[in-house]
Amino acid sequence: MATRILLAFALAAAACGPAGEAPRPVPAGDAVWFEGARLIDGSGDALVERAAFLVEDGVFTWVGAQGDREPPAYAARVDLSGKTVIPALIDAHQHIGLTDIKNGTHSKENYTRANLLEHLQRTAYHGVAATMSLGLEFDEPLAFALRDAGPPGAARFLTSGRGIAATPTAGPQQNYRLGIPRGAQTPDEGRAAVEELHGHGVDIVKIWVDDRRGTVPKLEPEVYRAIINEAHARGMRVTAHLGSTSGLADAKDLLRAGVDGFAHTVRDRDIDTEYMELVREYPHIWTVPNLPGSPVTQDDLPWLNETLPSFEIDNLRAQAEALAAEGPSESFELQCRNLARNREAGMIIGMGTDSGVSVGWTVHTELRDMAGCGLTPMEVIVAATRVNAEILRLDDLGTVAAGQSASFVVLDADPLVDIRNTRRIAAVYLRGEAVDRDALRARFMDGVR
Secondary structure: OOOHHHHHHHHHHHHHOOOOOOOOOOOOOOOOEEEEEOOOOOOOOOOOOOEEEEEOOEEEEEEEEEOOOOOOOEEEEEEEEOOEEEEEEEEEOOOOOOEOOHHHHEEEHHOOHHHHHHHHHHHHHHEEEEEEEEEEOOOOHHHHHHHOOOOOOOOEEEEEOOEEEEEEOOOOOOOOOOOOOOOOHHHHHHHHHHHHHHOOOOOEEEEEEEOOOOOHHHOOOOHHHHHHHHHHHHHOOOEEEEEOOHHHHHHHHHHHHHOOOOOOOOOOOOHHHHHHHHHOOOOOOOOOOOOOOOOHHHHHHHHHHHOOOHHHHHHHHHHHOOOOOHHOOOHHHHHHHHHHHHHHHEEEEOOOEEEOOOHHHHHHHHHHHHHOOOOHHHHHHHHHOOOOHOOOOOOOOOOOOOEOOOOEEEOOOOOOOHHHHHHHHEEEOOOOOOOOHHHHHHHHOOOOO
């Protein structure tokens, strides 16, 4: 394993240009000693300027400062001087499988094992160890089989299965998503849906509490209370999508009903003192904001050109030009204020992209937008690593620490100086194995213009 790791890192680092010399491959057994990098371990504690860590059989077995101990004689050695290491990221809100990124189509027919796997590989390429797909699994048996298989070289796939709305067409309104959610118009139907999801090993139930500006029925309070109570009785949690017209009022009632998390922050108005007091009453509540900032700026386009077809780059360029002309949207400013007030109230803040059309790279623009709302780079990194691991009950991910999965990202620059440096990736390791980013990049661009 170690030889593959070192060879892959050498190729990845060489491709990254002058930021640092690639280490020479060293034949070894199943142990690798990494040294010299600045380490941001995901805990939120102070960084280690020159760290060292030992990886054995896909697990961190020792983490500390360089010089605190001698590297074991049996381990290969990798010099990461000049680099920064962070835990591999976690996306707590994604929707994968319905978009063919190479041809730009969106349909249920795209929901195949091959396309799901490509999305998970794209996610891994950008430094993500695990992703939660919330509620739009068109083919549940396929999704659960892939979740259980855990394919190598790809992000770990978590899923809530098909979520619950008032009717199957009362969830997301894009044509290719209509009809996927479970419908529940009575408490008994809500409880039955939870029972079915529990049988599939689902941990987090997704519900939509949104009437889409009066165009569809909204999940009734007695129904979502039944869903929440049934889920809790079975050891499950519930996360709620809030609408854009009555989100604050619904959020307050959902808090009283015992909801565990919000798949968005409140988006219809500024949150008030009553809401903040409710959050303080329920300190286990989390939110993953999914901020409505621009997907990209002009500076992002060369980076994205590595993995996206030209028509998508053209679309993103047009969006970037519009943002430059118009400035931040009122919705973005509102949600920034609400994110700050959620933090003030003590709500647990994770990170989720709500992506599906754009896969993988949006974690980095979401991190940028969270920092743009006033969170520090350290807070943003912790949200996307340790906090998300806690939200998703991923006990082996989220930090660089002894006993944890050796899933980490090697960066060419320090994200505490500029959060946009999370995209300056030299190498990605998942479960101790280097992701072959060169091979993935070639595959992503094969046959596209």
